[in-house]
Amino acid sequence: MNKPIRIALLGLGTVGSGVYKLIHRRAQEMPQIAGAPIEISHILVRNTAKERPGVDSSLLTDNWADIVNDPEVSIVVELMGGMEPAHTYIAEALKAGKNVVTANKDLIAMHGGDLLDLAAEHQCDLQFEASVAGAIPIIRPLKQCLAGNEISEIMGIVNGTTNYILTRMTQDNMEFADALAMATELGYAEADPTADIEGYDAGRKVAIMASIAFHSRVTFDDVYTEGITKIQSTDIRYARELGKAIKLLGVACNTEEGIEVRVHPMLIPASHPLATVNDAFNAVFVHGDALDDAMFMGRGAGELPTASAVMGDIIDTARNLLMGCTGRIGCTCYKNVPVKSIDDIRSKYYIRLNVENRMGVLAGVSGVLGNNGVSISQVLQKQAAGDSAELVVITDTVRERHIRDALLILENMSMVHEVSSVIRVY
Amino acid sequence: MNKPIRIALLGLGTVGSGVYKLIHRRAQEMPQIAGAPIEISHILVRNTAKERPGVDSSLLTDNWADIVNDPEVSIVVELMGGMEPAHTYIAEALKAGKNVVTANKDLIAMHGGDLLDLAAEHQCDLQFEASVAGAIPIIRPLKQCLAGNEISEIMGIVNGTTNYILTRMTQDNMEFADALAMATELGYAEADPTADIEGYDAGRKVAIMASIAFHSRVTFDDVYTEGITKIQSTDIRYARELGKAIKLLGVACNTEEGIEVRVHPMLIPASHPLATVNDAFNAVFVHGDALDDAMFMGRGAGELPTASAVMGDIIDTARNLLMGCTGRIGCTCYKNVPVKSIDDIRSKYYIRLNVENRMGVLAGVSGVLGNNGVSISQVLQKQAAGDSAELVVITDTVRERHIRDALLILENMSMVHEVSSVIRVY
Numbered sequence: 001m002n003k004p005i006r007i008a009l010l011g012l013g014t015v016g017s018g019v020y021k022l023i024h025r026r027a028q029e030m031p032q033i034a035g036a037p038i039e040i041s042h043i044l045v046r047n048t049a050k051e052r053p054g055v056d057s058s059l060l061t062d063n064w065a066d067i068v069n070d071p072e073v074s075i076v077v078e079l080m081g082g083m084e085p086a087h088t089y090i091a092e093a094l095k096a097g098k099n100v101v102t103a104n105k106d107l108i109a110m111h112g113g114d115l116l117d118l119a120a121e122h123q124c125d126l127q128f129e130a131s132v133a134g135a136i137p138i139i140r141p142l143k144q145c146l147a148g149n150e151i152s153e154i155m156g157i158v159n160g161t162t163n164y165i166l167t168r169m170t171q172d173n174m175e176f177a178d179a180l181a182m183a184t185e186l187g188y189a190e191a192d193p194t195a196d197i198e199g200y201d202a203g204r205k206v207a208i209m210a211s212i213a214f215h216s217r218v219t220f221d222d223v224y225t226e227g228i229t230k231i232q233s234t235d236i237r238y239a240r241e242l243g244k245a246i247k248l249l250g251v252a253c254n255t256e257e258g259i260e261v262r263v264h265p266m267l268i269p270a271s272h273p274l275a276t277v278n279d280a281f282n283a284v285f286v287h288g289d290a291l292d293d294a295m296f297m298g299r300g301a302g303e304l305p306t307a308s309a310v311m312g313d314i315i316d317t318a319r320n321l322l323m324g325c326t327g328r329i330g331c332t333c334y335k336n337v338p339v340k341s342i343d344d345i346r347s348k349y350y351i352r353l354n355v356e357n358r359m360g361v362l363a364g365v366s367g368v369l370g371n372n373g374v375s376i377s378q379v380l381q382k383q384a385a386g387d388s389a390e391l392v393v394i395t396d397t398v399r400e401r402h403i404r405d406a407l408l409i410l411e412n413m414s415m416v417h418e419v420s421s422v423i424r425v426y
Numbered sequence: 427m428n429k430p431i432r433i434a435l436l437g438l439g440t441v442g443s444g445v446y447k448l449i450h451r452r453a454q455e456m457p458q459i460a461g462a463p464i465e466i467s468h469i470l471v472r473n474t475a476k477e478r479p480g481v482d483s484s485l486l487t488d489n490w491a492d493i494v495n496d497p498e499v500s501i502v503v504e505l506m507g508g509m510e511p512a513h514t515y516i517a518e519a520l521k522a523g524k525n526v527v528t529a530n531k532d533l534i535a536m537h538g539g540d541l542l543d544l545a546a547e548h549q550c551d552l553q554f555e556a557s558v559a560g561a562i563p564i565i566r567p568l569k570q571c572l573a574g575n576e577i578s579e580i581m582g583i584v585n586g587t588t589n590y591i592l593t594r595m596t597q598d599n600m601e602f603a604d605a606l607a608m609a610t611e612l613g614y615a616e617a618d619p620t621a622d623i624e625g626y627d628a629g630r631k632v633a634i635m636a637s638i639a640f641h642s643r644v645t646f647d648d649v650y651t652e653g654i655t656k657i658q659s660t661d662i663r664y665a666r667e668l669g670k671a672i673k674l675l676g677v678a679c680n681t682e683e684g685i686e687v688r689v690h691p692m693l694i695p696a697s698h699p700l701a702t703v704n705d706a707f708n709a710v711f712v713h714g715d716a717l718d719d720a721m722f723m724g725r726g727a728g729e730l731p732t733a734s735a736v737m738g739d740i741i742d743t744a745r746n747l748l749m750g751c752t753g754r755i756g757c758t759c760y761k762n763v764p765v766k767s768i769d770d771i772r773s774k775y776y777i778r779l780n781v782e783n784r785m786g787v788l789a790g791v792s793g794v795l796g797n798n799g800v801s802i803s804q805v806l807q808k809q810a811a812g813d814s815a816e817l818v819v820i821t822d823t824v825r826e827r828h829i830r831d832a833l834l835i836l837e838n839m840s841m842v843h844e845v846s847s848v849i850r851v852y
Contacts, residue, residue, distance in 0.1 A: 022574050032760035033573055135717035137571035145563035147459055148448050148737025276702055290448055290734035291561035294724030308716035311574025325751035334458035
């Protein structure tokens with residue numbers, strides 16, 4: 001039998017604990033699955049004195065040097081998250097010829113390119129399946145199974161917290177604040193939910209997927225993000241009347257004028273496969289020239305689902321180690337495609353306005369839109385109360401900058417009390 | 427730059443033509459994607475004289491020896507289908523140290539184990555992603571991404587023809603024969619549709635998926651198959667009233683008493699992700715102990731979708747060739763789990779009966795079911811006409827053999843004119 005492959009876990013939070021459990025749960029089968037036993041030799045934690053039930057405390061260390069200088073450690077599994085010290089540790093591990101598996105989307109979305117270059121230089125694996133959409137296989141399918149395609153579009157629900165919030169708003173008519181409170185109570189939302197509800201978390205995942213799908217480096221800085229804090233249950237109700245659902249989507253398109261990468265709420269047809277992906281589930285929809293449409297759905301977060309993806313990477317790296325082919329699949333960004341400004345992106349829009357309740361208002365609004373090159377596809381006149389009325393306009397496809405110009409004018413018209421919502425329409 | 431990797435295509439039908447097109451469409455990028463140019467050096471066809479527009483006729487040969495004896499050919503791509511001569515050619519190619527990519531589900535479902543052993547003996551790749559569910563990545567995700575899981579269940583819509591037929595029956599209230607005729611006209615069904623409509627095609631795919639998911643060899647012979655020829659639009663209508671859809675499902679479960687592998691129509695809740703997979707789309711639902719639920723959806727057949735999966739395998743093998751690690755992932759069946767008889771499988775059932783239209787019939791039917799250990803969960807009394815009435819019974823979970831015993835008796839009772847339908851319920 002091959003001698004054990006020794007791995008070091010950096011971090012023993014939710015995902016780290018999941019990986020610890022899975023490694024032990026599968027220990028007996030690893031020689032057959034991976035080709036050799038897989039053993040944890042170190043666990044890097046901040047506080048080695050803390051009680052950790054079920055964890056072999058002899059593995060704990062707070063000293064990174066113990067790991068990076070140990071020639072027996074061949075895979076470093078980084079599950080601390082955040083930029084530092086994760087960035088430094090991963091770079092040092094690669095320089096020491098150690099393979100790296102990470103679930104760190106923040107880091108990969110910003111520095112994935114440099115780290116992959118470093119991995120290539122040292123003929124090491126750098127794998128990060130768990131950084132996007134938890135348990136759902138998406139990085140490896142994009143890099144391998146779908147490698148014969150020209151991928152033109154990726155669209156995904158890649159943040160479970162916001163999908164849970166929108167599901168509650170849709171199914172239980174809750175308002176955003178109440179749904180967020182419920183998500184926090186259930187542990188779906190963190191104490192500071194900003195990264196989720198503002199779309200930053202989804203934006204990092206979209207940057208990673210776009211880089212792989214389009215073979216051109218996209219970083220988080222390139223991604224336009226807009227969260228779900230302004231969505232009201234009214235919008236969800238009107239969307240339903242239009243046969244649509246509202247989802248927070250990460251969208252990446254490879255167009256002739258460049259790459260579009262953005263995260264924002266969107267009205268999608270109720271019949272679209274993504275429309276039925278509810279609660280904390282994630283799903284990624286991919287369009288390629290050969291495969292046509294495909295969708296991958298599953299758990300986007302959580303202890304064991306995320307650990308499932310990490311384990312897949314560990315096993316893959318173990319197989320590469322045993323076959324002497326680490327670094328087998330490195331960076332696949334061999335193009336340099338520009339990223340389009342959000343101003344140049346074209347979309348349809350749902351615009352909900354609170355307006356004066358009198359004749360001539362619709363003509364006024366349509367006039368402003370028309371003068372800015374925005375044509376109207378559909379108008380819903382909703383309830384009126386006293387001197388106020390609600391107007392919902394669905395536009396034809398138009399460039400973002402034209403909508404912005406039109407909205408600036410509408411916001412300053414006396415007949416418009418408020419531009420209540422502006423949401424893109426698929 | 428690395429020297430070109432030469433591949434031979436066996437067969438130039440629908441999938442072969444798709445692969446030919448894709449190889450040419452991606453030719454310029456292959457050095458970056460795969461690490462070397464990929465060139466077709468031979469195409470094995472029956473008739474080299476036939477006109478094939480767009481195909482370089484100098485590559486055509488009807489002589490297998492030209493290919494197997496050419497040391498320059500490093501990947502044989504078998505796209506002829508069927509058992510012979512595909513089986514012999516693949517075995518000879520592996521013995522000659524050539525890597526093999528195939529889309530041949532018939533062959534892999536029967537002889538996959540032996541061929542994988544042969545591949546291992548010669549340190550070659552034998553890849554077959556396209557043999558299951560067309561463009562949808564499922565073999566590689568199961569062997570790699572989800573390798574840290576104990577998979578307990580796979581359930582899939584893996585035959586596009588029957589899914590198209592059931593979709594037409596559901597959405598357009600068509601009867602089976604009319605929907606089949608439409609599928610034939612549109613090219614979704616073959617001239618002889620037996621393998622599709624009787625569930626054999628799906629059975630082969632389930633055998634392959636079960637072998638990989640449960641690490642134990644399952645062949646097509648082990649799979650219980652039941653097709654959709656007896657489904658009537660009435661059943662679909664009643665299912666809808668019950669909040670369910672009827673789908674032809676391939677089901678593989680790893681239970682404590684052994685592996686269950688079967689293909690049959692099934693009533694599934696309308697809210698289940700598979701219920702909304704319509705037309706010729708395929709989808710595979712997987713449950714694992716770490717990942718929880720996941721679903722993979724996409725095109726299960728067609729020229730370019732299937733070629734997409736073949737290309738993924740070719741590129742993977744090319745990368746292995748360049749890294750000197752062919753045979754990197756071989757057979758993963760290291761267990762020997764028994765396959766359960768269909769008689770021992772437990773399920774709920776939908777039973778539609780045409781009975782005498784009089785008092786006491788329901789009591790009679792319930793009595794027979796009860797005497798055979800079948801308890802009833804729900805009864806629908808449907809329309810009565812003259813002396814006939816329609817009765818739909820949904821049972822609780824029961825062992826298959828008990829249902830069969832009960833049906834034998836029901837069929838011979840004078841008060842039962844006909845057992846019109848028996849369909850399993852998820």
